[in-house]
Amino acid sequence: MKRRQFFSLAASVSALALAGGWRPALAQDRLSMVSIPKVRAPWFNQFEVGLNRAGEEFGVDVGQQAPASADEALQVRLVEDAISQGVNALIVVPNNAATLVPSFKRAKEQGIVVLTHESPAQEGADIDIEMIDNVAFGATAMDTLVEQMGTDSGKIVVYVGSLTVPAHNIWADAALARAAEAYPGVEVVAERFPVSEDQSLARQTSLDVLTANPDLKGVLAFGSQGAPGAAQAVKERGLIGKVAVIGTTSPKQAAQYIRDDSLSAVVLWDPGEAAYALVYLGQQLLQGNTGLLSTDLDIPGLGKPLSVEGNTIIYNRPLIVTKANLDENETF
Numbered sequence: 505m506k507r508r509q510f511f512s513l514a515a516s517v518s519a520l521a522l523a524g525g526w527r528p529a530l531a532q533d534r535l536s537m538v539s540i541p542k543v544r545a546p547w548f549n550q551f552e553v554g555l556n557r558a559g560e561e562f563g564v565d566v567g568q569q570a571p572a573s574a575d576e577a578l579q580v581r582l583v584e585d586a587i588s589q590g591v592n593a594l595i596v597v598p599n600n601a602a603t604l605v606p607s608f609k610r611a612k613e614q615g616i617v618v619l620t621h622e623s624p625a626q627e628g629a630d631i632d633i634e635m636i637d638n639v640a641f642g643a644t645a646m647d648t649l650v651e652q653m654g655t656d657s658g659k660i661v662v663y664v665g666s667l668t669v670p671a672h673n674i675w676a677d678a679a680l681a682r683a684a685e686a687y688p689g690v691e692v693v694a695e696r697f698p699v700s701e702d703q704s705l706a707r708q709t710s711l712d713v714l715t716a717n718p719d720l721k722g723v724l725a726f727g728s729q730g731a732p733g734a735a736q737a738v739k740e741r742g743l744i745g746k747v748a749v750i751g752t753t754s755p756k757q758a759a760q761y762i763r764d765d766s767l768s769a770v771v772l773w774d775p776g777e778a779a780y781a782l783v784y785l786g787q788q789l790l791q792g793n794t795g796l797l798s799t800d801l802d803i804p805g806l807g808k809p810l811s812v813e814g815n816t817i818i819y820n821r822p823l824i825v826t827k828a829n830l831d832e833n834e835t836f
Contacts (some may be wrong), residue, residue, distance in 0.1 A: 642678025657689025658721030700727025
């Protein structure tokens with residue numbers, strides 16, 4: 505594959521109020537990759553840490569351009585701009601799996617490797633990597649919520665980032681299936697609200713849900729901003745200790761809420777590990793190693809995956825953070 509230079513992003517991208525400071529190198533003997541996550545947030549700051557570590561170790565020019573909001577159209581524009589600049593590989597955490605397919609097709613036509621995360625079986629991707637088994641993760645989240653509620657019955661509500669974020673909805677499906685199977689006393693007052701990538705909206709929705717359901721026992725938020733928003737609402741209503749809040753928020757962002765007990769636990773994984781793995785996989789593909797979709801794959805520091813399903817490599821590395829282990833995990 506012919507290597508391309510990756511020049512600074514076009515002016516149209518700069519006008520999109522992106523996070524950054526990254527300036528790609530112009531050396532033609534180095535591969536170039538750009539990461540486009542869902543939104544600018546602490547979770548994806550840790551993702552960038554993994555990108556940078558892998559870039560240094562594997563000699564790849566890699567940077568991240570994060571949309572200012574979880575807007576699928578904005579994410580598509582960033583992907584299209586990166587394609588037009590001729591990067592060697594795209595690393596994307598999709599807001600909408602379907603919306604990105606045409607862009608991924610164009611990228612592949614230009615010989616650009618396409619890698620995704622949090623989007624199992626992503627159409628158009630060479631490889632998607634998941635750091636947890638999605639069904640087991642959803643079930644674990646429900647088990648954790650019930651444990652923190654202190655009862656296996658009562659009303660709960662489930663949040664996702666949007667109704668089109670693939671992983672969030674797989675987790676929600678699995679959590680609800682686990683509740684139906686193991687906790688018949690759990691009552692879901694609404695199957696899911698698409699508010700979990702906006703802390704302010706999650707707070708307001710939680711206040712509304714608490715008004716309609718004053719006997720609510722738990723909030724399960726899949727998405728980086730849902731749990732802090734719900735925790736704010738629980739604290740404002742004086743319901744700490746009466747309503748458990750579980751979410752997939754970064755420990756650093758969740759810390760203040762965990763410490764005041766408005767947020768009971770976070771269930772997640774280290775996004776930096778996923779980013780590191782994606783850079784490794786990208787440079788392997790670009791160097792002609794096409795035999796990566798196998799349980800014999802051994803990524804440095806991560807080892808071998810749990811399973812491989814189609815184009816999706818699945819690890820099993822969940823992390824549950826509570827007040828008891830917050831200090832040792834408050835790194836992202």
